[in-house]
Amino acid sequence: MTRLHITKTPKCYVGGAFIRSESGRVAELLDATGAFFANVPQCTRKDLRNAVEAAAKAGPGWAKRSAFNRGQILYRLAEMMEARGVELAEGITLSGVSKAEASREVAAAIERVVHYAGWTDKYEQVLGSVNPVASAHFNFTVTEPMGIVGILAPDDAPVLGLLSLILPAITSGNSVLALASTTQPYPSILLGEMLATSDLPGGVVNLLTGVRSELIPTFATHEHIRAISGVANEDERKALRLGAAESVKRVHLRKAEEPINWFADKMQGAEEIRALVEFKTTWHPVGA
Amino acid sequence: MPAAKAPASLRRLFDEIGTVDHVGIEERVAKYTTRSIKKKSKIFGLRLAVTMVDLTTLEGKDTPGKVASLCQKALTPHDVGDIPSTAAVCVYPVMVKHAKKHVGGTKVKIASVATAFPSGQTPLKTRLAEVRTAVSDGADEIDMVINRGAFLTGEFGRMQDEIAAVVEACGDATLKVILEVSELETYDNIRAASFLAMRVIRPGDFIKTSTGKTSSNATLGNNQVMLEAIRDHFLATGVPIAMKPAGGIRTAKQALHFLIAVKETLGDEWLNNRRYRFGASALLNDLVRQLEKERTGAYQAPWTFSEATEGY
Numbered sequence: 001m002t003r004l005h006i007t008k009t010p011k012c013y014v015g016g017a018f019i020r021s022e023s024g025r026v027a028e029l030l031d032a033t034g035a036f037f038a039n040v041p042q043c044t045r046k047d048l049r050n051a052v053e054a055a056a057k058a059g060p061g062w063a064k065r066s067a068f069n070r071g072q073i074l075y076r077l078a079e080m081m082e083a084r085g086v087e088l089a090e091g092i093t094l095s096g097v098s099k100a101e102a103s104r105e106v107a108a109a110i111e112r113v114v115h116y117a118g119w120t121d122k123y124e125q126v127l128g129s130v131n132p133v134a135s136a137h138f139n140f141t142v143t144e145p146m147g148i149v150g151i152l153a154p155d156d157a158p159v160l161g162l163l164s165l166i167l168p169a170i171t172s173g174n175s176v177l178a179l180a181s182t183t184q185p186y187p188s189i190l191l192g193e194m195l196a197t198s199d200l201p202g203g204v205v206n207l208l209t210g211v212r213s214e215l216i217p218t219f220a221t222h223e224h225i226r227a228i229s230g231v232a233n234e235d236e237r238k239a240l241r242l243g244a245a246e247s248v249k250r251v252h253l254r255k256a257e258e259p260i261n262w263f264a265d266k267m268q269g270a271e272e273i274r275a276l277v278e279f280k281t282t283w284h285p286v287g288a
Numbered sequence: 289m290p291a292a293k294a295p296a297s298l299r300r301l302f303d304e305i306g307t308v309d310h311v312g313i314e315e316r317v318a319k320y321t322t323r324s325i326k327k328k329s330k331i332f333g334l335r336l337a338v339t340m341v342d343l344t345t346l347e348g349k350d351t352p353g354k355v356a357s358l359c360q361k362a363l364t365p366h367d368v369g370d371i372p373s374t375a376a377v378c379v380y381p382v383m384v385k386h387a388k389k390h391v392g393g394t395k396v397k398i399a400s401v402a403t404a405f406p407s408g409q410t411p412l413k414t415r416l417a418e419v420r421t422a423v424s425d426g427a428d429e430i431d432m433v434i435n436r437g438a439f440l441t442g443e444f445g446r447m448q449d450e451i452a453a454v455v456e457a458c459g460d461a462t463l464k465v466i467l468e469v470s471e472l473e474t475y476d477n478i479r480a481a482s483f484l485a486m487r488v489i490r491p492g493d494f495i496k497t498s499t500g501k502t503s504s505n506a507t508l509g510n511n512q513v514m515l516e517a518i519r520d521h522f523l524a525t526g527v528p529i530a531m532k533p534a535g536g537i538r539t540a541k542q543a544l545h546f547l548i549a550v551k552e553t554l555g556d557e558w559l560n561n562r563r564y565r566f567g568a569s570a571l572l573n574d575l576v577r578q579l580e581k582e583r584t585g586a587y588q589a590p591w592t593f594s595e596a597t598e599g600y
Contacts, residue, residue, distance in 0.1 A: 049587050056590075221586035247586060 010040050010185075012209055013192025014047070014177075015054030016202015021210070022046050029186060032096040040185045043210035045218040048177065051206040052224050055148045055175040058203025063145045063173030067121035070171065074117035077198035081110050084194060091187040092158060108263050109160045115268050116167040123172065123273045131281070138284040143172060143277040146250065150219045151178035152212070152230030154254075157262040158184035159191060164262055165229055168272035170204055174227075177206040179219070185209035216240065223247040227276055231256050252276065295442030298480060305483050305520070308475035308513055317508035320548045327582065330544070334579050337543040337571075338371060340561045342399055342532065344378040344569050346500065352386040355379055359390035366576045366593065369583050374572065375561040376429060380405075381422040388426040399429035399464070403454060406468070406499035408433035412450055419457040429462040430454070431567075433499060434485065436471045444484055452488045464494035464532055464565075467514075470504040475513045482517035486529050492562065496532040500567065505535025511546055515553040522554075531558070534567025540578040543571060 010029075011018035020026075023046070026039035041047075062070070081088065085106045092102035124143060131139040149169040153162040158181040169176045180188030192207045208215070216236050219228060220243020227250040228240055237253055244251045252275045254260060261267070325333065343362045345354060355377075362374040376397035379387050387398045400422040403415040419430055432454050438447040455463055465485040469478050485495050495514055497506040511533045518529045531550070537543055543566060550558050558564050573593040580588050 052587070218587065223586060223592070224589040243586075 008038060010038050010189040012041050012207055013195055014051045014206045031094050040209050043208040047208060048215055048218050051177040051208060052148060054203040054206055055177050058201050059175035062175055062201055062204045071117045071120035073199045074113055078110050078113040080194040080198045088190050091190045094186055095184045105160045109163050112163055112268055116171045120171050123270050126270045127274050136286055138286050141279050141281045144280055145173035146276055146278055147226040148224055149174045149176045149276055150225045150228045151176050152232055153178055153181050154231040155181045155183045158187040160262045162188055164267050166205060169276045172273050172277050174276055175204045179215055180207055180209050182212050220244060221247055225249055297442040297444055301480050308479050310475050313509055313512050317512050320508060320545045323548055331582050333544045333547050334540055334575050338575050339375060340565050341374040341572050342376045342378040342565050342567045343374045343572055344567055350383055355383045355386045356390055359387055362396045365572055369580055371576055375565055381418055384422050384425040384427045397428040398426060399431055400427040401431040403432040405433055406501040408435055416453055416457045419454055423459055423461050427461055430458050431464040431466055433466045436468055439481055448484055448488045451485055455489055462493055463489055464496045466496045466499055468499055469497050469510045470502045478510055478513045479517050482514050486521045491527050494530040494532045496534055498535045500535030506533030506537055508545060512549055519554055530563040532565040532567055537566055537568050538570045540574045
């Protein structure tokens with residue numbers, strides 16, 4: 001018996017809901033053979049603004065969760081990805097990479113999630129400090145999340161690259177809005193579906209798909225975004241730094257011109273978390 | 289209360305003024321949210337909305353200091369961008385004299401809720417004394433609540449007599465009659481209460497949706513019912529009554545939707561702060577935030593405008 005072919009409408013994961021672009025625009029996504037695969041939303045600056053509002057709403061609650069609980073939730077994300085790993089790998093093969101290569105990326109991505117799940121209640125001990133001072137003070141430094149972080153994912157490694165940028169930000173309690181790979185947006189759609197079932201509060205991670213050149217000026221100038229992290233080419237870096245100077249936000253960018261090995265161990269760890277936290281030093285008087 | 293089961297007095301009133309097409313109203317107001325407003329009109333609307341705000345603080349924890357900062361905010365909503373001042377500040381009667389020190393002699397008026405706000409459940413004598421005190425302390429406008437109990441039991445005469453007594457106690461002060469729509473329950477009742485109030489107040493006095501102290505406040509739906517009541521009353525008698533939705537209008541976008549409703553129901557004659565007001569506190573920040581976005585081209589962070597200091 002022939003069955004009706006059920007086609008899928010990819011939607012972006014914003015504020016815990018699955019949305020189309022407010023503009024209604026879509027771009028055709030082709031598979032590796034050049035055949036039509038799906039229509040992917042082309043998000044606009046208004047979608048970005050809405051995602052910022054969603055992130056702002058979810059951020060304080062996420063930051064207030066205990067470090068241990070954030071770790072539990074990230075581990076739960078790994079569980080959800082593990083269960084749908086094959087589907088995620090198939091999403092990656094749309095770009096033409098081999099099945100083996102795609103599976104390798106998914107496996108590395110899941111391990112990276114677990115890696116940061118472990119860091120949630122440990123980075124503070126590594127990054128914070130008790131400082132020697134020459135007065136009757138107990139002087140210590142602790143970290144605080146920055147707030148809303150904008151993420152610009154690389155075009156390659158659509159799952160591992162994206163997650164390697166998102167995870168260190170949310171580990172410390174930031175909320176993020178990420179622009180997924182422009183050439184391979186579909187895996188980010190699948191990732192959104194996994195985030196939705198991972199106990200991560202809606203709005204902590206917001207995933208947009210769209211045209212980079214349309215959205216980067218808004219990433220740069222939006223005053224509510226406190227930091228930009230990601231991969232950008234020379235022109236984009238310039239635009240981002242100019243906008244960030246105006247709106248006083250931190251910029252943590254890698255060069256798109258140079259190949260990045262997302263599998264490397266140095267792409268994860270406390271230094272990545274350090275890039276997206278604020279340090280607060282307290283002078284507490286003590287009896288002489 | 290379906291019209292058929294209503295008390296005889298209410299049924300007689302409906303024979304006269306007509307009832308409300310509930311579905312029609314809902315459909316009409318749903319369309320207001322789909323208008324495409326281009327940049328120039330948006331800036332016009334946002335600035336107009338700022339001039340219509342009754343910047344409100346009605347809390348048990350109000351202090352003279354808090355009222356002082358509210359007054360400063362009403363006079364100068366933002367330090368750059370040439371933002372106009374608001375229409376009024378709205379405070380409790382005991383705070384009128386404190387507000388007077390800051391906005392007395394300026395364009396910003398002092399509105400005071402009175403008549404045992406928000407319930408209205410004290411003897412008429414007490415309520416009238418409250419109104420007179422507020423007016424003698426310097427209130428330019430009085431926001432009263434109607435006797436919902438009297439309305440719901442069909443004692444329209446009593447309800448109207450009380451409003452008329454307050455009108456008299458107001459003297460030169462403008463009166464705003466709060467219907468508290470969430471306690472009237474149906475659109476029909478809102479229309480009926482609007483007409484009863486409009487028949488005893490003066491031209492230029494207001495009818496107002498709600499106190500902001502109950503679960504449901506101003507919506508496009510009940511705003512529309514009241515605007516249409518004002519229109520029908522104006523067409524029948526030539527008496528222009530002003531309108532003030534209050535409570536629940538928090539975003540600039542909502543404010544623009546309400547202004548569209550005014551424009552398309554009552555026309556340009558009502559698009560000024562003598563005929564239309566917003567009772568709000570959080571709204572002003574969002575209006576200024578959107579105006580700054582239009583001025584600078586960059587989306588703004590809320591902390592630039594808000595007194596709230598949470599870290600995000």
